[in-house]
Amino acid sequence: MTKRTMLRPWRLSDAESLYEYASDPRIGPVAGWQPHSSIGESRQIIREIFMQDGVFAVTLRDAGDDRAIGCIGLIRGTKSNLPIGDDEGEISYWIGVPFWGQGLIPEAMAAVIRYGFDELGLSTLWCGYFDGNEKSRRVQEKCGFQYHHTNPATYFPLTDDVRVEHVSILRRH
Ligand SMILES: CC(C)(COP(=O)(O)OP(=O)(O)OC[C@H]1O[C@@H](n2cnc3c(N)ncnc32)[C@H](O)[C@@H]1OP(=O)(O)O)[C@@H](O)C(=O)NCCC(=O)NCCS
Numbered sequence: 001m002t003k004r005t006m007l008r009p010w011r012l013s014d015a016e017s018l019y020e021y022a023s024d025p026r027i028g029p030v031a032g033w034q035p036h037s038s039i040g041e042s043r044q045i046i047r048e049i050f051m052q053d054g055v056f057a058v059t060l061r062d063a064g065d066d067r068a069i070g071c072i073g074l075i076r077g078t079k080s081n082l083p084i085g086d087d088e089g090e091i092s093y094w095i096g097v098p099f100w101g102q103g104l105i106p107e108a109m110a111a112v113i114r115y116g117f118d119e120l121g122l123s124t125l126w127c128g129y130f131d132g133n134e135k136s137r138r139v140q141e142k143c144g145f146q147y148h149h150t151n152p153a154t155y156f157p158l159t160d161d162v163r164v165e166h167v168s169i170l171r172r173h
Contacts, residue, residue: 007056007072014057015043021069021096031094033103033158035122049087052079058095058108070095072108074116074125082130082167088124090114092141097152109143117172124171131164145170 001007019042022028028035036042049055050071058070072093075081080090091112093105118120127145129136145168153162 001061002111002119003103004061004102005108005111006059006061006066007108007111008056008059008066010050010057010068010071012043012046014046015039018046019067019069022094026096026097027094027128029159030130031092032130032156032163036131042105047112054089054109056112058104060104061101069099070105070108072105072112074120076122077122080126081128085127086125087122089120090126090128091116091120092127095158103142105139106142109139113143113170123173124169126167127168128165128167129164137166143170 008163016039019039020037022036022042022045038046050073055071055073057068058072059068060067070093072091074089074091076089077084077086080088080092084090087102091109091139093109095105113125116125126172127140127152128146128151131150148167148169151165151167155162155165
C-alpha cells in the first residue's frame with residue numbers, strides 16, 4: 001500500500017482491464033513486448049506470467065474499484081531477464097497511458113524497493129530500459145537507481161528487433 005496506490009496479486013478477472021491498457025501501442029513496444037491483441041491473450045499472460053511471486057497489479061486506492069491499471073514486478077535471481085544472483089532482483093513496470101505523469105509508478109516502486117530490501121533481504125536491485133525510453137530512465141533516476149552499464153545491441157524475439165538496453169542499479173544501504 002502506498003499513499004495513492006494499492007499493489008495486489010493479479011487475478012484472471014483482471015483480463016479486461018489489462019487488455020484495455022496493454023493493447024495500447026504506447027505501452028508494450030517500448031518495454032519489449034507486443035501490444036495485447038485480445039482479452040484472451042491478456043488472460044493467458046496473467047496466468048502464465050503475472051500470477052507469480054513478486055508481480056503485482058497496480059490499483060488506485062481512491063478509485064475504490066480495485067481495477068488493475070498497471071503492473072510492477074520484482075523478479076529474483078535466475079527468473080530475471082538479467083544475469084543476477086539469488087539475493088538480487090530486477091524491477092519492471094508499466095502503467096496505463098491515462099495515468100502517466102502523476103508519479104504513480106515511482107510511488108509504487110518505492111514500496112517494491114522497501115519490500116525487496118526489508119522483507120526479502122535482497123542486496124541489490126536492478127532495472128533496465130531500452131535506449132530512448134526517457135520516461136523509464138527518469139523513473140529509475142527518481143527512485144535512486146544509478147546507471148551501471150549498457151548491453152550491446154541484442155536481438156529481442158518478442159519484438160523482432162535489435163535493441164540496446166541500459167541497466168541501472170540500487171544497492172541496499
Ligand atoms: C515509464 C512509465 C512507467 C512512467 O510511469 P509514470 O507513473 O507516468 O511516471 P512519472 O509520472 O514519474 O513520469 C516519468 C517521466 O515520464 C515523462 N512523462 C510523464 N507523463 C508524460 C506524458 N503524458 N507524456 C510524455 N512524457 C511523460 C516525464 O519525463 C516524467 O519525468 P519527470 O517527472 O521528470 O517529468 C510509463 O510512462 C509507462 O508505462 N511507459 C510505457 C512502458 C514502459 O516504458 N515501461 C518501462 C519499461 S523499462
